Amino acid sequence: MAYRRTETVVARLAETRERIVTAALKLVAREGYGGAGIPAIAAEAGLSTGALYRYFPSxxxxxxxxxxxxxxxxxxxxxxxxxxxxxxxxxxxxxxxxxxxxxxxxxxxxxxxxxxxxxxxxxxxxxxxxxxxxxxxxxxxxxxxxxxxxxxxxxxxxxxxxxxxxxxxxxxxxxxxxxxxxxxxxxxxxxxxxxxxxxxxxxxxx
Amino acid sequence: MAYRRTETVVARLAETRERIVTAALKLVAREGYGGAGIPAIAAEAGLSTGALYRYFPSxxxxxxxxxxxxxxxxxxxxxxxxxxxxxxxxxxxxxxxxxxxxxxxxxxxxxxxxxxxxxxxxxxxxxxxxxxxxxxxxxxxxxxxxxxxxxxxxxxxxxxxxxxxxxxxxxxxxxxxxxxxxxxxxxxxxxxxxxxxxxxxxxxxx
DNA sequence: CAAAGAAGTGAAACATGTTTCACTTCTTTG
DNA sequence: CAAAGAAGTGAAACATGTTTCACTTCTTTG
Known part of the structure; x- marks a missing residue:
């Protein structure tokens, strides 16, 4: 095996997940649901739309x-x-x-x-x-x-x-x-x- | 001119319009909003989807x-x-x-x-x-x-x-x-x- | 640094409706 | 009954998102 989730990675993943939730909350608080689509949330969290789906299934x-x-x-x-x-x-x-x-x-x-x-x-x-x-x-x-x-x-x-x-x-x-x-x-x-x-x-x- | 809305027609139009609203209400009351899409409402009212849009613009x-x-x-x-x-x-x-x-x-x-x-x-x-x-x-x-x-x-x-x-x-x-x-x-x-x-x-x- | 396994990308595919439109049918008039 | 004007049809186009996926990039290990 050549790859294993190291602690650092796990921590970063958790942090990214957190950032997604925070970004969503921020957008909702600022613009309401109209401004809080998945692509907008992903962008606000600094990652791509597709990546977001690794953190939340829907x-x-x-x-x-x-x-x-x-x-x-x-x-x-x-x-x-x-x-x-x-x-x-x-x-x-x-x-x-x-x-x-x-x-x-x-x-x-x-x-x-x-x-x-x-x-x-x-x-x-x-x-x-x-x-x-x-x-x-x-x-x-x-x-x-x-x-x-x-x-x-x-x-x-x-x-x-x-x-x-x-x-x-x-x-x-x-x-x-x-x-x-x-x-x-x-x-x-x-x-x-x-x-x-x-x-x-x-x-x-x- | 060869066509004019006669009273009978006007009455029938009003009746159809009424039937659309009634149909929608019936579907909503029976199945909730899930069962009350435009095609379903039109069908329940006995007319086509397209025709419904002659009665309501949206x-x-x-x-x-x-x-x-x-x-x-x-x-x-x-x-x-x-x-x-x-x-x-x-x-x-x-x-x-x-x-x-x-x-x-x-x-x-x-x-x-x-x-x-x-x-x-x-x-x-x-x-x-x-x-x-x-x-x-x-x-x-x-x-x-x-x-x-x-x-x-x-x-x-x-x-x-x-x-x-x-x-x-x-x-x-x-x-x-x-x-x-x-x-x-x-x-x-x-x-x-x-x-x-x-x-x-x-x-x-x- | 090669290999393996994940994570990330973003354009395209999907889903789920609403709405349109080329065409057909109906109604009225002369 | 021909002509004209509406109303009706329903499949296709649209709209508006969410979700997927072939591919790329990153991270770890030996």
Whole structure:
């Protein structure tokens, strides 16, 4: 045998793979899906179209990773906000504020991740990355019910509705052609909406 | 001149046009967008692919009408539910119940109209038909604020969030592969969510 | 540095639709 | 029923990407 993947090569391969994902994310964040075709991504990553296919077997699989990468940080930050203790309503408020504030800061990418029309094939991947948010809310709601802070309810339903409410209310302001809105007002309004949707504090059991 | 569009012909043309829209709606409702390509729609309407293009200059324009047709009835029913008087919270509850109940009854079509991944080109058309719902909610909220029934708030924000909450909470149950859920519980849960999100009754002004 | 095995190239092939167009059929009129 | 104008046909052309592949370049080993 005359060739073996040496450590250096393996490292470079990993680095190239990484560069592809980064390039895709960059293009999506800058130009949306229109500017993020395979040849453009390959070029941005500094390699040929054909070579890209040594790293990802299809565009769908590449974008699975792109979404994971793009979403993971946001999800982590939200999860952290949720984990910081306090009562259910406080935690929910924190998460909503963090989520909305960050989305409004990285608008173009947030728009692509949440709402920009995209190929059906890829849409399926994107949809998957809503679930972690929903699960964060489910956790908060269940804790709140257990602690008697919020009335008994279907946590899955409430959590899904909150996710939908956040996304839909943000789509307008996130859209590339949106005129700028008062962000703090929007964030506070959204947090209030979500907290109120949980319903009033239930009467204390004796 | 040897040919003139006679009334009969005009009527038949209108009828054919109508048949195209109906065929498209039928295919979408039965098989989703995968089964609703131009040739399939033409065949279902009983004419050739080429002929269809005498009635609609492009697929996007055809689907604009398809969505209008598919949504208009629902929008009308919701608008009617909103118009039936009562206080803001009652009206909101009625609209949410009507909307959700009807969506759950015509599941496949509702799924296609609300959530099924679709070509970006067509997605843009579909998005447009969310606005009427939002506007219905805006009307209710503004009436409620004027009447002092609900606290001052950004009606656009609240209405958007409600639309998003309804859609997202329904997507799961509407998806073709969903296991069946307790519909009445879902409907009531959604209505409660939305009403509570409006916030508590404001203190009466003296 | 020759041999072997991978990785990289980029033009061409493919895939998957939508849309067009040369031709045919139908409808109307005188 | 001939002439004229539309409507209808459906195979072919187009459009718009993604994906492949014959070939080249690079890396490693003995």
């Amino acid at each position: 565009k769908a699989e590449l974008f699975d990773e792109v979404f994971r990468r793009g979403s993971q940080r946001e999800i982590d930050v939200c999860a952290e906000a949720a984990a910081q203790g306090g009562r259910a309503r406080q935690r929910l408020t924190r998460v909503v504020e963090v989520f909305a504030r960050r989305a409004l800061k990285g608008r173009r990418l947030a728009y692509a991740l949440l709402a920009e029309p995209v190929d059906p094939l890829i849409e399926a991947e994107r949809l998957r990355y809503r679930l972690p948010y929903r699960d964060i809310f489910i956790g908060i709601i269940e804790d709140g019910m257990r602690a008697g802070e919020i009335a008994a309810q279907d946590a899955l339903l409430t959590a899904s509705a909150i996710v939908g409410a956040l996304n839909e209310a943000l789509i307008g302001p996130l859209a590339p052609q949106a005129k700028k809105t008062d962000q703090e007002k929007l964030i506070n309004g959204l947090a209030l909406f979500c907290v109120q949707a949980l319903g009033p504090m239930p009467p204390r059991k004796l | 697929k996007a324009e055809l689907f604009d009408e398809v969505f209008r047709r598919g949504s208009q009835r629902e929008i009308d029913v919701c608008a009617e539910a909103a118009a039936q008087g009562g206080r803001a919270r009652q009206r909101l509850t009625r609209v949410v119940e009507v909307f959700a109940r009807r969506a759950l009854k015509g599941r496949r079509l509702a799924y296609a109209l609300l959530a099924e991944p679709v070509d970006p080109l067509i997605e843009a058309e579909r998005l447009r038909y969310r606005l009427p719902y939002r506007d219905i909610f805006i009307g209710i909220i503004e009436d409620g604020m004027r009447a002092g029934e609900i606290a001052a708030q950004d009606a656009l924000l609240t209405a958007s969030a409600i639309v998003g909450a309804l859609n997202e909470a329904l997507i799961g149950p509407l998806a073709p592969q969903a296991k069946k859920t307790d519909q009445e519980k879902l409907i009531n849960g959604l209505a409660l969510f939305c009403v509570q999100a409006l916030g508590p009754m404001p203190p009466r002004k003296l």
